[in-house]
Amino acid sequence: MTGTHTLPAEAVRAATETGQERLRALLPALTDEGVREPSELPGWTRAHVLSHVEGVGLALARQARYALRGELIEPYDGGRPARAAAIEAGARRDAAALGDAVRAALAEASAAWAAAGPADWSRPVRHRNGDLRSALLAWWRELEIHTADARIGHAPRDWPRELCHHLLDHLSSRIPEELPLVLTATDDAFSRRYGDAGAPAVTVSGPLTDLAAWLAGRTPHRPPDCRRSGAPVPPPELLAWP
Template sequence: MIDHVRDLASVRDATDRLLTAAAKQNNDSTAAPSRLPGWTRGHVLAHLARNADALVNVLAGRPMYVSAEARDADIERDAPRPLAEQLDDVRQSMARFEAQAALPADWSRTITMRNGVTDSASRVPFRRWVEVELHHVDLGTGYELEDLPAEFLQREAVFLTARFTGSPGVPPTRITDGTHTWSTGGEGTPEVTVSGPAPDVVGWLSGRRDGSALTAEGGLLPTLPSL
């Protein structure tokens, strides 16, 4: 069962780690490229702030973003700001997210994300946790996939393998980190078994590593669709 209260605490901890690490940077390093193609570190920080506000909208029953164009424009607008403004925005948007999450609500209700994706409201805090942890890695300031909490890696692997389940372009695949096992891809008996450490598994599933550190048995390492 999803524990949204516990996940909110995990989001808080992850946000504190990110803010502490980002505060060691300066305006020049914020303008430097992140690990996401075409985005500076400022873009990543701006996205994190606007994503928190977007999830406030989701929990309040409003559209996540006015439009895809507005989302992109907001990130471009906010990306060049000085580091202090970026950090304050991430901090304040997180406070707004927590305030919305603290309101009495039916956490079993269905909410709508971007592109019409639906989910349980109870999963929204975990979705925010994913944003904070993975984009902390994307900043490229020393926080790596290996630094992610073990619980997070396991749950993110569950979440991402579910995303690719039923994908016609992905063969039935078994994935293991040596402790946990997941299945993804098309229907049928798994043709390929992919194994490796949890950080490399999540890196591959999330498009942050090419999978070269993983072992594929029974066939080639599947090519995954973009998230």
């Protein structure tokens, strides 16, 4: 397994570019009727999800632009209320306007992240008080997860394996400390135990993409197999996103 702590920022940037190209290729199929259909996220249409991708892509690209100048700026002018209002307003656009806006945001993201060099990844950013590399990882997560959320032809079962490993690492804080849990991929070397090593654990097993989808709160292609002491049990409840 390649841990995200060792995945070079340049490799993350290349993976993000691949994800952006994938989304660009899916946009021409959008229709005015289709963007009003439900997404994977409760209460949001496809248009809401794509409007959010546009906004978060621009926000994180702005983090990169300012960081490279040695400056800090909030991801969104006006904070979360302004972010929510922009998503609602953007979701009212027709398919052509929405597609054009997402393409423009992806172009800005590509240009902003391409400007970063090997010595830049530790530059501080305001986003979660992290650095440029952590902001790039956030964009990778947002891009891949929400492309799947939009239900436009890319699902969690299509997520790259490197992304799945990153999600299983990044989202491990969703596992309650008091829950002895073992996650085991049936198609990968990934296996990890959490919680009290001496207590009977719930074992959640399945393909790597299904484990990542489950931990991310998304619908796996097939529900993971959950057992305690060999007997089937319901999937355990997870904590909020980090």
